[in-house]
Amino acid sequence: MFSVSSKCIGGPDFKPLWVAPRRYSYHDIMVVxxxxxxxxxxxxxxxxxxxxxxxxEFLTKLPFVCTKHPIVLYVIGGLTTETKYSQASTSVYTLSLKTNQWRTVEPMLEPRFxxxxxxxxxxxxxxxxxGPDSRLTGSVERYNSMFNQWEAMTPMPEAVLYPAVAATNQRIYVFLEDRMPCRTPSESYRWETMRFIHCVYHIARNMWSKMENRTVKNVSAPAAIVDxxxxxxGGYIRRMIAYDTKANKFIKCANLKERRMHHSATVLNNKIYVAGGRHINGHDVIEDLDNFDCYDPKTDTWTSKGTLPYKLFDHGSLTLTHVSQTWAKS
Structure with missing residues (x-):
């Protein structure tokens, strides 16, 4: 669309002034x-x-010190370390790329990390x-970004931490091989039996159902959706698998370059970018990573994209569409 403005100066000689239309450019960026x-x-x-x-490039810093928090356009809860004792948080922050500033929104119903x-x-x-007192929880809550409101949803069939989660086609898929935490008399955790947790949440019906297939054995692994x-x-192992939601089957993919956990993953232009994390070296020693790798589903190959500015784990990453405005030349 465009508009025309005309002005009469000293007689009937009209000189139209053409106002150039606004043009917007869109491109996806990754935020860690x-x-x-x-x-x-x-x-x-x-x-x-x-x-x-x-x-x-560096954006404005978070307004608080926090770790073990996921981000989906928002930084949600996590473990705050600003005080002498770390504690679970209900705080929710959102970042505006336009102003490069963080602001608070309605907090969660329950503190968690x-x-x-x-x-x-x-x-x-x-x-x-x-949650509170570091107790494992299976609770679920939903934030409505249009009305800035939280509401409690049907809890999960099992209490979990660090699951691989993805949403598509009105469903949320949860995959996890987890160690069952048990309390000792000293109230510290010890890890006993393994359990497999694969379930689906039907968003419209607010209902959970368990999946029969127990192929997934990834611990502390992120999930990403492409097509x-x-x-x-990954997740303490090098293996990566894909679950085809339409065919209801698992597909083996190219392995990661090393055993990796507590890393982040997001999709950028139909490729999966994996950042940071920790890995277990050949001497069974855990090391932090600054690796930044890319997986192309079309070719089933991994390539290195260099490194992060520093070694990092227990972070979050996501893809945002950056919109910039320009004016067309007349």
């Missing part, structure tokens, strides 16, 4: 937030990666994790 930086330090950093330039979150339409679902396939990436 928080986590634990360089082995010990809890990070307030927020990074942005532009695929075109293949460069990292080591949970997972996933967005679907204008909703954000928060699942599981550790109706849910990719479950």
């Amino acid at each position: 937030v928080g986590g634990r930086k360089n082995s010990e330090q809890t990070s307030r950093e927020a990074l942005v990666f532009d695929e075109k330039s293949e460069k990292w 080591a949970h997972q979150s996933v967005s679907y339409l204008h909703f954000i679902f928060v699942l599981g994790g550790l 109706d396939k849910i990719y479950i990436i």
Whole structure:
């Protein structure tokens, strides 16, 4: 659309002034937030990666010190470390790329960390994790970004932490091989039996059902969706598999370059980008990573995209569409 403005100056000689239309350019960028930086330090950093330039830039820092939090356009809950004793948080922050500023929105109904979150339409679902007194929870709550409101949903069949979660076709899929936490007399956790948790949440019916297939054996692994396939990436192992939601079957994919956990993954232009995390080296020693790798589902291959500005784990990542406005030349 355009508009025409005319003005009469000293007679009937009209000179139209053509106003150029606004033009918008769109491109996807990857944002990495928080986590634990360089082995010990809890990070307030927020990074942005532009695929075109293949460069990292720093955004404004988080307004708080927090780790073990997922992000889906928002930073949700997590473990705050600003006080002497770490504690689960209900806080929710959102970042405006236009102003490069963080602001608070309505807090969660329950404090939690080591949970997972996933967005679907204008909703954000928060699942599981550790709540008050570090107790494992299977509670689920949903945030309506249009009305800035939280509501409790049907709890999960099992209490979980760090599950691989993805949403598509009115369903949320949860995949996890987890160790059952049991309390000792000293009230500390010890890890006993293994359990397999694969379930589906039907969003419209607010109902959970269990999946029969128990192929997935990934622990603390993120999930990403490309073309109706849910990719479950690493998790103390090198293996990556994809669950085809239409065919209801698992597909073996190319392995990661190393055993990896507590990393993040997001989809950028139909490719999966995996950032940071921790891995177990050949001497069974856990090391932090600054690796930044890319998986192409079309070729089933991994390529290195360099490194993060620092080693990082327990962070979150997501893809945002950046909109910039320009004016067309007349």
